[in-house]
Amino acid sequence: MAPIDLQDRAQYLSLALFAQEMVSVLMEYVDENKSENLKSALEDALNSLELGGRVTVSAQRKVAFTSYEQLRTLQEVWSKEERARATQMIQTILRGPQNPVAKPAANNLIDLFSKLQDQALWNFEQPRPVSPGTMQRLCKLA
Amino acid sequence: MQAGLTALLHDAAVLHRFSDFLEEYCKEQERSQRYVDASGDFFKYTEDLAREIKLELRRDIERTSLFPPRIAASRTASLRRKMLTLKDYLRLLHTLIKPAADAHTLSIPAPLINLACDQLRQIEGMGDSRIVVLLTPQLMYFQRPHTHVKQQAALVEKFVPQVLFPKKLGFIELPYSQGPSFFTNLAIYHEIGHFVYEELPSLPSSNASFTALGLARDHALMEFPRLRRDRQVRALAEKILESWTQEIFCDLFALRLVGPAFSFALVEILGMLGSLSSEAMVTFDQEHPAPACRFAEQVRLLRQDSWWDAIAHIEPEQKKLLERLAKTPRAKYKVYAGDERGPEALMRPFLDSIIPAIRNLVRQVTPDAKSVAKRFRETRRVIEDCLEVGVVPHAKTATPLDPVSIINSAFCFYLTKLPKIVTKFEGGAAERNVGTRSKWTGKLEDWTKKAIEDSQIRRQFERTRRDGPL
Numbered sequence: 196m197a198p199i200d201l202q203d204r205a206q207y208l209s210l211a212l213f214a215q216e217m218v219s220v221l222m223e224y225v226d227e228n229k230s231e232n233l234k235s236a237l238e239d240a241l242n243s244l245e246l247g248g249r250v251t252v253s254a255q256r257k258v259a260f261t262s263y264e265q266l267r268t269l270q271e272v273w274s275k276e277e278r279a280r281a282t283q284m285i286q287t288i289l290r291g292p293q294n295p296v297a298k299p300a301a302n303n304l305i306d307l308f309s310k311l312q313d314q315a316l317w318n319f320e321q322p323r324p325v326s327p328g329t330m331q332r333l334c335k336l337a
Numbered sequence: 338m339q340a341g342l343t344a345l346l347h348d349a350a351v352l353h354r355f356s357d358f359l360e361e362y363c364k365e366q367e368r369s370q371r372y373v374d375a376s377g378d379f380f381k382y383t384e385d386l387a388r389e390i391k392l393e394l395r396r397d398i399e400r401t402s403l404f405p406p407r408i409a410a411s412r413t414a415s416l417r418r419k420m421l422t423l424k425d426y427l428r429l430l431h432t433l434i435k436p437a438a439d440a441h442t443l444s445i446p447a448p449l450i451n452l453a454c455d456q457l458r459q460i461e462g463m464g465d466s467r468i469v470v471l472l473t474p475q476l477m478y479f480q481r482p483h484t485h486v487k488q489q490a491a492l493v494e495k496f497v498p499q500v501l502f503p504k505k506l507g508f509i510e511l512p513y514s515q516g517p518s519f520f521t522n523l524a525i526y527h528e529i530g531h532f533v534y535e536e537l538p539s540l541p542s543s544n545a546s547f548t549a550l551g552l553a554r555d556h557a558l559m560e561f562p563r564l565r566r567d568r569q570v571r572a573l574a575e576k577i578l579e580s581w582t583q584e585i586f587c588d589l590f591a592l593r594l595v596g597p598a599f600s601f602a603l604v605e606i607l608g609m610l611g612s613l614s615s616e617a618m619v620t621f622d623q624e625h626p627a628p629a630c631r632f633a634e635q636v637r638l639l640r641q642d643s644w645w646d647a648i649a650h651i652e653p654e655q656k657k658l659l660e661r662l663a664k665t666p667r668a669k670y671k672v673y674a675g676d677e678r679g680p681e682a683l684m685r686p687f688l689d690s691i692i693p694a695i696r697n698l699v700r701q702v703t704p705d706a707k708s709v710a711k712r713f714r715e716t717r718r719v720i721e722d723c724l725e726v727g728v729v730p731h732a733k734t735a736t737p738l739d740p741v742s743i744i745n746s747a748f749c750f751y752l753t754k755l756p757k758i759v760t761k762f763e764g765g766a767a768e769r770n771v772g773t774r775s776k777w778t779g780k781l782e783d784w785t786k787k788a789i790e791d792s793q794i795r796r797q798f799e800r801t802r803r804d805g806p807l
Contacts, residue, residue: 205485208429211422212492218415219496226404226412232495263572270569302408305415312418319425325573325623330674332570336563337682 206264207319213243213259214312221301221308230292241285244278263325264318272314273307281307341413342401348420349394355427360387363434370441373450375467378503379437383430385500386493390423393497419496426493429486433508436471444516445470446782448790450509450525452740455793456594457507457529460702462540466505466532472513476610487535507532519782520748521609523602526595530587533702546698553694554578557686574683580624581687585695588631589638593703596710596741597644598748600635604655618662621672621684629665634692636663638699642706647714648745653752713742720746720788724781725758730788737795738788747785751778 220236223229243259260269273281284300291297363380366372397416404412454468490502509528515521533540537547557578558564564571591599607613607628618629625631636659639645648656667688672679716732720743723730730746732738756768759777767773 205429205489208422208425209485209489209492211425212489215419215422216492216495219419222412222415226408261572261575263569263576266569266572305411309415309418312422316418316421316425325674327675327677329570329573330677330679332567333564333573333680334678334682336567336570337561337574337680 203264204319204322206262207268207315207322210259210265210268211312211315211319214308214315217308218305218312221305224288224292225298225301225305233292234289237285237289241282241289244282244285264322265315267329268315268318269311271318272311277307341410341417345401345413345417345420346398348417349398352420352424352427353391353394355424356387356390359427359431359434360384360391362438363387366438370438371443372437372441373445373447373468373470374454375503375506376437376440376469378467378506379469380434382500382503383434386430386497387427389497389500390427393423394420423493423496426489429489433469433471433486436473436510437469439472439513440470440511440516444472444513445511446517446519446522446786448786448793449519449522452789452793453509453525453529453594457533459704460533460540461542463505463533463536466507466536467503468529468532469506469508471508471510472516473510474513476512476514505536518779519785520598520751521602521605523591523595523599523744523748524606526591526599527587527603529594530590531583533590534583534586537698537702540702543698543702546694546701550582550691550694550698553690554582557683557690560686561682574680577623577680577683578687578691581621581626582691582695584625585631585634585692586699588635589695589699590703592635592638592644593642593699593706594741596706596713596745597639597648598745600632600639600659601655601748601752603631603635604658613658619665619669619671621670621679623674623679626687627670629662630667630670630688632659632662633665634696636660638696643710644706644713647710647717648749651749651753653749655752709739709741712739713745716742717746717749721750721754723788724750724784725754725761727758727762727780727784729784729791731791737792737799740789740792743785743788743792747781747788751781755781 217236217240220232224233239259243261260266269278281304284304287294287300288297288304360383363384367377367380367384397419401409401413401416450468450470457466457468458464486508487502487506494501507529509525509532511522511525537543540547554575558571558574561574564574588599588603604613612628619627621627621630636645639648667684670684672681672684674680716738719733720730720738724747730738730743755774755777758781759770759774760768762777763770763773
C-alpha cells in the first residue's frame with residue numbers, strides 16, 4: 196500500500212468499521228436480546244443516512260457518508276430504494292424494539308450493512324481514483 | 338464441521354499470526370532503539386491492540402457454537418467480515434509501524450524534531466500533544482496526513498474497548514534519504530500543521546475563527562446551488578476545497594512557527610522533486626493549491642510579520658523566485674484533475690472567501706511572529722560570524738540564542754555564503770566541486786542542529802533553575 200493512498204483508502208476502512216459496528220449491535224439485539232448500544236448506533240446511522248451529502252462542512256466530522264469515498268461506496272451498493280428501506284427499518288426498530296416486526300427488520304438491516312461492509316472492504320483493497328465522469332459533472336455544475 | 342466455520346477458523350488463525358508478529362515486533366523496537374517523543378506510545382498501543390485482538394478472536398470462535406443452525410452460516414460470515422475489517426486496520430497500522438521503527442534518534446534530525454515538538458506544545462490546547470516520526474521510502478514531503486487512523490481507532494475501540502489510542506498523537510513523515518539532513522526537513526512544520534488542523538475543534542484559541550472558516554467553506558459551496566442535485570459531486574467539491582484549505586493553513590502555520598526558512602525549504606523541496614516548471618507553478622490539483630498561490634500567501638504573511646524586512650539583506654535566487662511567484666496574476670491559475678482541466682469555478686470562492694478565513698485562523702492559533710523576526714535581526718550577525726569560521730553558533734551573552742533565529746540565519750547563510758566557507762576551508766578551486774559543496778552543506782547543517790540542541794538545553798536549564806524540576 197503506497198502511503199500516498201492512505202487517506203483515501205482509510206475513508207473506506209472507516210466505512211467498513213462503521214458498518215461492522217451496526218452489524219455487531221444488531222446481532223446482539225437479534226441473537227442475545229441485548230440493546231444497550233442499539234439506540235445510539237441506530238440514531239447515528241439514521242443521521243448519517245438523512246444528512247449525508249447535505250450536511251454542512253463544519254458539521255461533517257460527526258456523521259458517516261459525508262466523504263466522497265463513502266458516498267461513492269454507498270451509491271455503488273445500495274439503490275435509492277434500499278436507502279429508503281434502510282431508513283424505514285431503522286425507524287421501525289427505534290419506535291418499538293419489542294415490536295414483533297422489529298427483529299425481522301434488524302435481520303434485513305444486517306444484510307444491508309453487510310453488503311455495504313463488503314463493498315467498503317473491497318474498495319479499501321482496490322481503491323479507484325475519482326471517475327472522470329464525476330469530475331466532469333463537477334466542472335459542469337460548479 | 339460446517340464449511341463456513343472452517344473458513345472462519347482459517348481466517349482467525351491468519352489474523353492471530355499477524356497480530357502476534359506485530360505485538361512482538363513492537364515490543365522489540367521499544368527494547369532495542371531510542372526514539373524521540375511518542376513513538377514508544379504508538380508501539381505500545383499496537384502491542385496492546387494486537388494482544389486484545391487475539392483474545393477477541395477466541396471469544397468470537399466460542400460464540401459460533403451458540404448460533405442457531407438456521408442463521409449460523411450468515412452469522413459466521415459476519416464474524417469473518419469483522420476479522421477482515423480488523424485485519425485491514427492492522428494493515429493500516431502496519432504501514433506506519435516500520436517507518437516509525439526506522440525513525441530512531443540516529444536516523445532523524447532529533448534536535449529539530451524536539452524543537453518542533455516544544456513549539457507545538459506551546460500552542461494553547463496542544464500542551465499534551467505528542468509526535469511519532471516516520472521515515473518513508475517515498476521521496477516526498479507534504480504527504481496527506483494520517484487523520485483517519487485516529488478516526489478508525491475510535492471506531493475500533495467499540496470492538497476492543499480495552500485499548501485506547503493515545504490522545505493527541507500526531508504523525509510526521511520524512512523521506513529516509515533526507516533523515517539526517519536539516520534544511521529540507523523544515524517541511525515537518527507543515528505536517529505538524531496538519532496535526533494541529535485536525536485538533537482545531539478542541540483548541541480554545543481557535544473557536545470563533547474555526548467556525549468562521551467552516552462557514553466560509555459552506556458559503557463557498559452555496560454559490561453553486563446546482564451541486565445540491567448530486568450528492569457525490571458535492572462531496573467531491575467539499576473534498577477538493579478541504580484539501581486546498583488544509584494546505585494553505587499548514588503553510589501559514591509553518592511560517593508563523595519557523596519563519597522564511599520554511600518557504601526556502603519548500604522551494605528546495607519542489608526543486609528536488611522537479612516541480613518548479615512554470616506550468617506546474619500555476620496549477621492547482623485536487624489536493625494542492627498552485628505553488629504560486631501558496632507562495633503568494635507566504636510572502637504576504639512574511640511581509641505582515643516583518644520577516645520580509647528582516648531578510649532584506651539577502652537576495653538569493655530562492656527569494657527572487659518567491660517574489661516572482663507571489664506576483665503571478667491569479668488569472669493565470671489553472672485547475673487540473675489528472676490530465677484534464679478541473680473545476681476552475683471553485684478557485685474564486687476559495688481565493689476570495691476561504692483564504693482570508695484561513696489567515697485569521699492561523700493568527701489566532703499561533704504565537705506572535707514579529708518579536709521572533711526582531712530577535713532574528715538582532716542576533717543574525719552573531720550566528721553568521723560563528724558559521725563563517727566553522728564554529729557552532731553560540732550566544733555572546735547569558736541569554737541563549739533563539740532557535741528560530743539560528744534556523745533562519747543558517748538558512749540565509751547556506752543560500753548566500755556557502756561558497757565563501759568552501760573557498761575558505763578548501764581553497765578557491767573547490768568552489769566548483771559539487772562533492773565538496775555537498776560536504777560543507779552537511780557540516781553547516783550539523784552545526785545548526787548542534788546550536789539548536791545547545792540552545793534547547795540551555796533553556797531547559799534556565800527553566801529548571803527558575804521553576805524547579807518538572
